[in-house]
Amino acid sequence: MYAQLCKRLSEEAPNFEPVPNPCTFRLLLLNKCRAEFENRSKAFEAFERDGPLAPEEEERRQLSKRKMLGNIKFIGELCKLEILAEGILHSCIQQLLQKKSGCSVRDRAEDLECLCQIMKTCGRILDSDKGQKLMDQYFQRMAVLADNQDLPLRFRFMLRDAVELRQNKWVPRKATSTEGPMPINLIHDEDPRGRVVKFQLGSGGVPGGGSIMYGHPLKRGDVGDLLSSYPLSSSSFPIPSPNDKFSFGGNGYPSVYGRQRQRQEQNFYSGGGRQNFNQNHKQNHNSNSQQQQQNFNNSSSKDLPPRFKNRMLLTSSQGQSPEEVSLRPAANSLSNQVNSKPPMGLNSGRPMGLMSDPLMAPPSLKTSSPLLHKEQILIKQASLDRSKSGKKDKGPTKDEVLKKIESLMEEYSKTNNVKEALSAYREQKIPDRFISQVLLTIMVQTLDKNDSARELAGNLIVELKKETLITSAQFLEAFNELVGQMSEKEKEIPRIYSYVAGFAAHSVSNELASLAEFSDVTENGAHFPLFMLILQQLHKTQGKAKLTQIFNDSKVNLLNMLPEVDRTKDRLSEILEERGLSFLFxxxxxxxxxxxxxxxxxxxxxxxxxxxxxxxxxxxxxxxxxxxxxxxxxxxxxxxxxxxxxxxxxxxxxxxxxxxxxxxxxxxxxxxxxxxxxxxxxxxxxxxxxxxxxxxxxxxxxxxxxxxxxxxxxxxxxxxxxxxxxxxxxxxxxxxxxxxxxxxxxxxxxxxxxxxxxxxx
Structure with missing residues (x-):
């Protein structure tokens, strides 16, 4: 949006100085962009010192980084609008890829991030026949940097993303899910041995092993870097997957600990006693927790976000470790609410058909008996069943509704009975969110048919409005969608502009929509000559006097309905004369x-x-x-x-x-x-x-x-x-x-x- 604003200002803003010393908006803009690009690293110099940054300093550093990347993206958008020459972008890319004396690859990470932002924004424009050889050289260098172990893992994945984007013809990779976070059990990765490891939910709903960054499979040697930079805490560190047969046991624990726990469970269920099992289980967990706490203390807190650092300071001041706070359930949790009634549906001490592990709670939960957690699982399962059984019916899908409307229109075209069509429409009980698509289907289905079929469709839409089954806003939304499809369908339907204009004229005649509302769709000459065709259709059906009244009431400026190159009184006079509409002006x-x-x-x-x-x-x-x-x-x-x-x-x-x-x-x-x-x-x-x-x-x-x-x-x-x-x-x-x-x-x-x-x- 800002780039388009600058495009307009560069064309229409006046000169502020005499001719010998020009000071145009475009010149000022280019000078400002050059200054921002050349001084991009100065904002980070204040934060380059030994030791961790305070939370406020880290926030300011992230803000400076976002501003830098925003400026880079803005420069790319200016290139796409031809305000900034491609040669300038090539100079910027070469400067970002240039090796600096006494500067390591890790120190160049910020420049490489700017490089990836440029490629993502306007790489498709630069990758033309003229600049293809230069782009080949850039991406060869980026591919080498993507495999450089000295570069932080995040920037290596970023470079791989840019390389893959070009390999995919500059078509971005679409996310698996468009709404909400991606389910963790759908994420895949690759472990150091080259196998694909799938995230699974472990005990207590904790995600299993594996990792994902930027959608790339991890290569050999990447896992160590990833784990060393992962913010370690009991609530966020990934527990190994139960299906990993190389380094994990069957219960989702490391293999030695898993085999030991399996033997303990067998003893427990064979009559070995719960007390011995609980004691051994607690000892093993304490040793495992101590090892995780030691790893956490040894790891650098430099990479932790400020919110995790604040949480660490808060818990340490209260005499608690971060682990205990993150794993301890809330006071009103089900695990702290003991039910005196015995659990139902137990078979040999196990809950039926839910999970195989009888001890699903995290080890730090203080429970009086394993049966308590079994009962908790049954309570959760029962509530889950109730929610499923009580779920409301969502009704028909959009595809089902549109298929029924198509059948309705086929029957309506045979009988020509609008009352029967209205009755059939009522029976469908169409949700409001589908009505605009339904109206679009009614119009599109008759575009390749004769005038009588389109007139029937128009009459049905008008009757739907009279019966308050649709609104004018819903019709205009459908009409806008139809106008957007005209250019695609013009090859199949050469006279589509006239047919669409007929629907608009019919709705104006029957007061379904006003002429001024259709002028909003065709303002500034958009979809020309659609508006002139609407006027011609109204002249044909309503006559000269009625059209003159409708046009004068609308207060539409006819000049605005013309493309900019034709927006003169002389050209307007010629167009109106050609179409028999000169009486309007x-x-x-x-x-x-x-x-x-x-x-x-x-x-x-x-x-x-x-x-x-x-x-x-x-x-x-x-x-x-x-x-x-x-x-x-x-x-x-x-x-x-x-x-x-x-x-x-x-x-x-x-x-x-x-x-x-x-x-x-x-x-x-x-x-x-x-x-x-x-x-x-x-x-x-x-x-x-x-x-x-x-x-x-x-x-x-x-x-x-x-x-x-x-x-x-x-x-x-x-x-x-x-x-x-x-x-x-x-x-x-x-x-x-x-x-x-x-x-x-x-x-x-x-x-x-x-x-x-x-x-x-």
Missing amino acids: PLLRIQSELWKQLQADPNPTTFYKWIRDNLEPSHHTDPGFINALMTVLLQYITQESIGTEAPGAVPDKQLLEKEKGLLEKFKLVLQAFLHDHLKLQVIAVYSLQVYCFSQQFPKGMLLRWFVNLYDLEIIEEEAFLQWKEDLNEEYPGKGKALFQVNQWLTWLAEAESEEEEEGED
């Missing part, structure tokens, strides 16, 4: 008649008299008439003096004097309609702007006319200054116009202020 017809009158008799007095005799007085203060009058006089004076003016050429002095003389000749005509009407004078300035825009802004023409209109007292200084500050997108070319006359307007404002000061004195 009578002032355009007036402009044509004014031009014919000037060609027949260019005498100003005769011209003024003809206007008075042929136009109603109400038109004399109409902005449309002022626009037409100013445009006609501009065309005539330019044709009779300068002729066809080349954009970069400067006319001779004699031609310029003739131009001013003709303007002075028609001075009285313009003053008769513009005098004491400041708003109409602003419209006249806009007319001059649009005319220069249609002529591709000949050099000096706009400034020349500004000066002449001011000197001849046709346009007052207040009108010029009001035009400068006015924001009106109806008239194209405002940015370039301001660029050409900005200096003169500044002079005019200063001269006016000086006159006011002299008057006060």
Whole structure:
């Protein structure tokens, strides 16, 4: 969004300095981007020192990093919009890949992260025929760096992601699940032996072994780096998988401990006694916990996020270890609520059909008896069954609903009975979230059929609205979706624009939607000529008088319905004439008649008299008439003096004097309609702007006319200054116009202020 804003500003923002010292927005933007890129590492210098950072410092460091990567992405987006040349991006990439003397690979990690961000943002643009050889060299170097063991593991995976992105033709890899976190039992990885290890839920719901980073399988040697950087705590450290036969026992514990525990369980269930088993189990757990605590204390806390560091400080100040806090259940947990009733459904001391391990609670839970946990499991299972049995029916899926609607429309096309179709629609009880898709299906299904089928579909939609089964907003949502599909279906259905316009015209005629609402879809010439086709369909079905009323009530600006290159009154007049819609814009017809009158008799007095005799007085203060009058006089004076003016050429002095003389000749005509009407004078300035825009802004023409209109007292200084500050997108070319006359307007404002000061004195 910001890159698109800069694109528009670079095209329309004026120059702030004289020509010898340009200071355009684009130049300022490029200088700022270069400064941010060259100074990207200075923000991290304050945090480069021995020892861990305080939580506040770590947060500031992460904020600086996000800002740096955001700037890099912004630079890439500017390249995609052609504001920034591709050669600049290649220079940036080469600088990021360049080896620095006395700098290790690990120290270059931040630069490599910026490199990956550039490739992710605009790599597809850079990987063209022109830059393909350079890109090959970049990615060869990135592939080598991805296998460098000195580089932190996260950055190696990041480089592999970028390499794979190019191998996949710059199509990003889609996530497995689009909503919520990915289930841990779906994540796969690769262990040091090259086998795939699948995450499984271990005892107590704790995830089993394996790891995943950036979606890449771990290579030999990566697991050690991963475990050394993993924040170790009893709640987050991965417990080995029960299915791992290489290094783990069958119960999800290391093999020696697992075999020992299996023997203890056998003794327990064969009558060996619970007391001995509990004692041995507690001893083994204590030794295992001590080993994990020792590993935790030996590991560096430098890589821990601030929230884990705060938790460590809090627990240590209370005399507790982080393990005990993370594994101890809450006071209201089911494991602390002992039920006096015996558990149901036990077979030889085991819960039925849930889990094979009778001791599912983590070792640090203080329970009075193994039977307590069995009862807890049964309680959870019962509540799970109740939730499943009590789950509400979600109703039909979208595909099922759309299939039924297709069958309904086939039957409706045979019977032509709209009442039966409405009754069948009611029986479907369609959820509100599917209604827009249903309406889209009704329209799409008839696009390749005859006019009567489309009319039936339109009648059904109107009746659905009358019966309050649908809303206007739902229909407009479906219509917008249909408009978005037109370009794809145009090859199969050549007249799809006319058919879609027919649905819109039918809905306007039956007050399902307004003409102004459809103009929002086609604003700024989008999907041209769809809006003109809607007007033609309304003219065909409603007639000239009704369409004129509908159009006038909508207050739609027809110029905004045209593409920017055609957004002139002359072009609009031609389009309306071609489509038989010129009656909608009578002032355009007036402009044509004014031009014919000037060609027949260019005498100003005769011209003024003809206007008075042929136009109603109400038109004399109409902005449309002022626009037409100013445009006609501009065309005539330019044709009779300068002729066809080349954009970069400067006319001779004699031609310029003739131009001013003709303007002075028609001075009285313009003053008769513009005098004491400041708003109409602003419209006249806009007319001059649009005319220069249609002529591709000949050099000096706009400034020349500004000066002449001011000197001849046709346009007052207040009108010029009001035009400068006015924001009106109806008239194209405002940015370039301001660029050409900005200096003169500044002079005019200063001269006016000086006159006011002299008057006060």
